[in-house]
Amino acid sequence: MSIPPPPGPHRPEDPYQPPQPPNPYPQDPFAPPQRPYAQDPYAQDPYAQDPYAQDPYARGAYGPPGYQSPAGPQGPYPQAPYGAAPYPVWGQGYSPYGRLPAINGLAVAALVLGILCFLPAVGLVLGIIALAQIRKRGERGKGMAVAGSILSSVGLALWVLALATGGAADFWQGFKEGAGARSGFSLAKGDCFDMPGETFDGDVYDVDEVACAGEHDAEVFATVPLSGRSFPGDDRVTQVADDKCHRLRDAYAMDPWALTDKADVYYLTPTSESWNLGDREITCVFGPVDDTGTLTGSLREDETTLDADQLTFLKAMAAVDEVLYQEPEDSAEGASAADLTWAGSARDVTGAQAVALGAHTWSATSRGPVAALVKDMRTESEEWAAAAKATDADGFYEHYETAYGYVDGRSTVTAREALGLATTPPLYDDGSDSGGGGTGGGDSESGLDV
Known part of the structure; x- marks a missing residue:
């Protein structure tokens, strides 16, 4: 008596295959049923041809995502077997596709230096470094780095040639001029x-x-x-x-x-x-x-070039000269009221500047000569005072000439020599070298348009 085989499809055991060990894990009750003929190359799998695979509603071929046919979420036909997804699902969020890599900054700098031919050695070095960074980082700008390196190499060669032939010296001289x-x-x-x-x-x-x-x-x-x-x-x-x-x-x-x-x-x-x-x-x-x-040589003599002693002396002499320059024109009456007034001003300024020079602390080499000058200036002031009190022209001009004898006299030259200043009196309008300080040089002015 034979025992009938169990219901369902059955295939004989292959005598050439080794026995299969039992599965230590129980079958998942929720897993889809196994297809018994999936591994048999000779048997025809009844599930191999999915009669519903072309159902447009089952795979969501029509309408936007989430669209449901009137017959329900599965359409008029059942879903494709074994849980196959009807269409691929894309990830959510921002997609980086289409974004270009960054441009290398050193490549841009190399190109600029190469075009300007400025610091060609620096441009060449930057171009080489940029090429290495581009290969390593995957950045853009290889063409700019190559072009900058080539242009910088040409510029460097031109600079070397200019230095060898002396052209750079001529260029620098022309630039300075x-x-x-x-x-x-x-x-x-x-x-x-x-x-x-x-x-x-x-x-x-x-x-x-x-x-x-x-x-x-x-x-x-x-x-x-x-x-x-x-x-x-x-x-x-x-x-x-x-x-x-x-x-x-x-x-x-x-x-x-x-x-x-x-x-x-x-x-x-x-x-x-x-x-x-x-x-x-x-x-x-x-x-x-x-x-x-x-x-x-420079003619500049002011606070930027003079020492304290020279500056004090020249300021005192300039104050006296300013008043002497204001001498009135000769009048027919001789000693006019204007002459007397001017002589009084000369008296005042000469006495005041003698006091100022005497109060200054002088160096050892100039102390004695300046003291002698101060003594003469006080005598000069007395002569101007006498001229200011004159009642006639003869008396006025007598004291006038005596006072002017001390102006730019011997004591003035000696003091100047001790102070390191010029010792040759300037010429004045009448060709003389005495009186009133002087203007130095010609007294004509010329104007030029610019």
């Missing part, structure tokens, strides 16, 4: 320069600044700004220059004895054309009296 050329209205106090032409006549558009220690055509001693929006006119500009430049000259060159007769006062003035370009100042300069001559 170009930088030294300055506009006439951009000069500053204390600058020395050469004129583009042979004389000071005509318009001046630019000058060449040079060192004041050597030979030069002119030296700036002051600048006078002009106000107003419109050009005031050539006559008005010239009038302002005549007045201001004379006053400012004495503040720059405090020692009139140091101004030789070869130096004169000039000024550069704006024109109507340069005014519209921003030229709004007068430039006061020392220049040679002779158009073909030159100046040597």
Whole structure:
């Protein structure tokens, strides 16, 4: 009697396969049923062809995600067997697809330096470093790094060639010469320069600044700004220059004895054309009296170049000279009231400056000569006082000439020598070398347009 096989599909055991060990884990009751013919290459799997695989509603082929057919979530046909997903599910959130990698910054710098041919060695090094970083980081900019390296290499080669042939020295010399050329209205106090032409006549558009220690055509001693929006006119500009430049000259060159007769006062003035370009100042300069001559060394003697003793002495002498310059014109009556008043002013200023010089503490070398000068200044003050009291012309001029005998006299020269100042008295309008201090150099002014 034989035992019938259990219901359901059955396949004979393959005698050539080794026995299968029992499954130690119980079957999941919720797992889908096993297909008995899935591993049999000869048997036809009845589930291999899914009759519902082409159901458009079962796989959600129509409508947006979550769309349900009228027949229900599964459509009119059952879902594909074994829990197969109807369509792939994409992850939620931001997707980085399509974003380009960053550009390497050193590659950009290498390209810029290569194009400008500036610091070619630096541009070449940056290009090489940029290529290494791009390979390592996956950044963009390889083309820029390569181009910058090539251009920097070419620039470096040109620099080496220029240094070898002397071209760089010529370029630097030309650059310095170009930088030294300055506009006439951009000069500053204390600058020395050469004129583009042979004389000071005509318009001046630019000058060449040079060192004041050597030979030069002119030296700036002051600048006078002009106000107003419109050009005031050539006559008005010239009038302002005549007045201001004379006053400012004495503040720059405090020692009139140091101004030789070869130096004169000039000024550069704006024109109507340069005014519209921003030229709004007068430039006061020392220049040679002779158009073909030159100046040597700086004429500057002020607080920036003088010591305390020299400064005290020159201020006292300048105060006396200022009053002496105000001497009235000769009158037909002889000693007029104006002459007497002026003589009284000379008495006062000479006595006051004698007191100021006597109160100053002088160095050992200058103490004695200055004391002798102070004694003469007190005697001079007494003569001016006597002139101020004169009742007739003869009495006035007698004391007048005696007082002037002490002005720039022997004691003044000795004190100057002890102080290290100029010892040659300047020439005055009448050609003499005594009286009143003097102006130093010619007394004519010339104006130049810039």
